Amino acid sequence: MLEFYYSSALVSIMSDERPLPRWRRPDYSTLIENVYKIGTPDFDPFPTVTDVMNAAHCPVAAVHNILHGRDNALIEGTGGEIGMGKLFHEFIAHLKSEIAAGRRVRDVPQIRYIFENFARHEEEKRRMHCWQYYIEPWCRRKLDEISSIPTNANVFFEVSVANPYVPFLFESGERTYPLMGKIDEVDIENRRLIERTTMGRPDDKSPPRLKDFQLWLLWKTLCSINSEKYPEIWRNVNFKNFTLYIETPYRDFQVDTNRPEFERLTHRAYAWIHDILFERRGIHEAYDMRECTFHNRIEDCGLRWSCYGKRRPRPFRTVRDEMRNELRRMYVLLAYELIWSKHLFRYQLTMLDKPALEELGLITSGKILSYQNGNLEIELEPEQMDRFLAQRASGELGGYYIVFGSFFVGIKLKGNFVEQSGENKVLINTANVRVPVSSTALIVQTDPEITTYVDQPWFLTEWLQRDLFSLENWGLERDDKANSNPTIRMLETIFGVDYLRRDADNARQ
C-alpha cells in the first residue's frame, strides 16, 4: 500500500545557523597534482550522501563519521543485522532483473526458491532472518507489481551519481556543494526512483529516519547533472518529473520533492562537515549541540554507545585524558590525509576531462570484447596496458572499478584482475556482483569504451581512526585485572608517569 505523507518531525533547524559562504574546491594545479600535498588541505571534502545524512542527523554523528571512521549512526540494529539491507536490496534487484530478462514468477514460494538459490552462500540463520522479516513481507505486497514487469524493462539498480556542483536553494539564490551517492533503483519505465531499506515497521506512518532526505539528495544530484553526461539512452529523460519512493518491507512512502526544510538541513550538514574538519572549536561545538541527551536519547541511533557508553576506571583518568589529547590530534590528521587522497580523487574524476585523467594515470580506458560467466574481457591501448600492469606490479591493494556510463551517472562494478588474456587484453572477473552485469551495466553502456580505475585502500585509514577510537574508549573495571593486563600497563606507562624500562631487573645474561 502506498502512503503519501507529510513529515514535520525532522531534526530541529536553528534559525541562527548560517550556511558557509562557499564550499572550497581544489584549484586546477591541485587537481593535476602540481602542488605538493602536505599539511591542511585548502579545499573541503567531497562527501557522500551518507556523510551528509550523518551530519544532518547529529553533529556528533558527523564527528564519528569524519574523525572516527564510523558511519553507522543511521543503521539500526544489532551486528547480525548489519549487511542484511545489502542482501535484501541485492536480491530484489536480482529478482527484478530476472523477471525483466523473461522469467515469470507466480507466487511467493517460487520467489523463496529463487532466494534460497541466490543466497546459498549466506549463513542459514541470516538467510532465514532476511527472508522472514524483510523479503517475504515485501514480496507479499509486491507480487502483482513485479509479476507485471515487462520483458526488457528499463530498470536499473545501484546507479552511481556524482556532481561537484549540486545546487541547493538559499534565500533568493542558491549554493552548490559536491555530492555523490548510489540510487537503489532507477525505474525509467514507471518514472520513479526507489530507495529500499530494511528499517521500518508495519505500523510506521513516516519513512525511517532521514531516508526521505537521502533519496531527495540523490534525486537532487541526478537532476543537477548536465544531460550530456548521462548515458545516451537517458538523455531525453526528465528526472525532475520523477516520483520518489521509499520502500520498507512493509510500506511504501512517496517523498515530496519540494522540501524547503531539506534545503536548510543540507546547508546545515555541510556547515558541520566543514567546521568539524577546519574550525578550531568545531568539534567542541558539535558535542555542545548534539541532538540528544542521556535522559532523552535517540534510541535508534547506531552510535549511542559511544556517547553514553560506560566509562571504566582503568586506564586511570589522567592517563586517559592525556591519551585522548594525543589521539584527537591524530584523528584530524588522518582525516586530512583522506581529503588529500580519497576526496581529491573524487574531485579529479568529476572535474578533470578524460585525457587529463589518463595523463595522470588515474584511469584506464578500454573496449569490452566479451562478457561470459562473470568475466569481462577488455582490450586496452598498448600504453594504457603498460600502466595497468605497472599498477598491478606496484602491489596496490584493492580491486578494479569498471565504470559503465560516466563518473557522473553510471554503474560501477568492482572486479578482480584474472589474467592477461592476450596482447593488450585483460580479463576482469565480476562474479562477485550478484546482479547480472548484462542486465544493468551493459545496457547503460551505449559506447563500447569503458573506464577502469584502481580502488585504493583508503579504508585502511578509516580503520586506523576506528581502532584508535575503540582503544580510547576501552578499559577495565577491576584493578586486579588491569594490573595484570599488559595493554593497560603499557598505556598507563606511555601516557602516564610510570617508568618505561627496556629491561627487567632480573634480566637474563
Place this chain on the structure above:
Amino acid sequence: MLANREIIENNVQRLWSTFDDNQKTAVNAILNRWDSAGENSFVLPIIDGPPGTGKTTVAAVAIARYLLENPREQVLYMCYTNFAADCALKILNRLGFSEHQAIRIPANPRERGPGVFGFSDLEDLSGRERRMLDECPVLLCTLHRAGKASQLRRKGTRVLIDEFSQVNVPMFFATIERVKHLSPDCYALLGDPKQLPMVSTQPILYQNICSYIIGRKSDYEPFSLIFQHRMHSDICAAVNSLRRALGTFDIQTSPNVQNRNLTHPEFGYLYDEGIISDSTLREILDPNYPFVIVNTDNLNGYEEVSYKGSLKNTAEANLAVTIAEAFYEAYKKVNGEPLFPMILSPYSAQVIEIARRLPPLLQERCSTIFRAQGREYPCVIVSFVRNNPNRFIGFLDEPQLRAQTYVACSRAQGKLVILLSFRTFLNAGHVDFDYLCRTQSAHVVDIC
C-alpha cells in the same frame, strides 16, 4: 609443538655463537616478560638496529628461543610490508621452522603457497585449516592484517613489531587495539628510527613510534645494535657520515664484510677492465673504489618537472643507464652470470625515465628509494636528479624525508655509485651531502 626441535636448537646455537654482545642482550630483553619490571614500571624492549645489523635475525632467534622454552606458545610477528614479513619468514625457515610452523598471512585472501596462507574470513576455513593456523607457533603478517591474525590465537602470545620506522603513532596504537585481547605477555619493537617513515601528507604522522615514545620518556634508552654485516667498510663510512649528520651513533663493520667488494669470493664477480674503453667509466667501475661519487656538473642538462609534479633529469638518467650497462658487461661470475646493478632515485619520474632507457634485461633493476627500504643489493647506483641554479633540493632537505640519502646509501653491499651535481648539492647548507662528500673513503670522479 616443535617437531623438529633438535634442528632448530642446533641452528639457534650456531647462530647464537656468531652474535655479538649487543645482539645477545637484545634477544634476552625480548625474552624477558613485561611483568618482571615491578610496580610503577613497564618493560618495553625497543631495539634500534641500523642497516645491516641483523634486526630481523635477532627477532627470529628470540622467537626460536622463546618457542624452544615454551613449546605450546605462539608468537605474532608484524611489520609494515609483506616484503619484510617474507624476509623474516625466510630466516625462520633457515632456522628450521617448517612451512606449518611459520606462516605468513598475506593481504590477498587467495594468495597461498609454502608458508603463506591467505584467507578472508575464519568462517570460510575448514576445521583442519583452522587448527593448522591455531597451532602454528609463528604467525607473520603486516600491521593492517593484525586484526585477522589475532582472531586465531589463544591468550598470552608474544608480539614483535619489526621495521618500526614505518610504524607511526596512530598505526601503533591501532595495532595495540587489534591485538589487545590476546593479552600479550611481551611487546617488542625493532627498527631503525632514522630510516624513512611511511608516506603521508601530514608531517606529524611521519614520526615513528620509537621517536614518539622516547620523546615522552626522555630517560628511556633503546638497545642499540652497532655491528653491521652488510656493507663494505668504505660504504659504511659513507653511511656513518650520514648518521652523524642525522645526529646518531656510528656503526661498526663486522670483520667478515669489511673488505667485501664486488670481486670478493663471497660475491664471486670477475672484473674485465678491458671491455670498457672509457677511462672515466673504468674509474667508476673499479672494484677497488667501493664508494664512488660522480660529479655531474658537466653533464648537459637540468632537472625538469614531469609526471605528477615529480622530477627527472634526462642527462643523469642517460649516465645512470650507461654505468649500469657497463657494470652488466664488465662484471661476470665464473659461470658467466652477469652483475645486475640496482638504480635508485628519490623521484618516481626519474625511475620511469631510467627504466625506459634500460635494456630489457635490466628494466626491473630500477626503483624509488622508498620501495628499496628493507632490501639490499651488491651494487647500487643512486641518481639524485636535482640540478638547478638556485641550489634547491626540495624534500631531500626536509627533516622527515632527508633519510632518503641514508636509506639509498645503506642498500649497497659491495659497490655504491652516487650521481650528484656538486654545484647544486655542496656548500649550500645541505648538511647531509656536505658530510657525505667529506667521507674519506669517497672516490670522487668528475664527468668531463
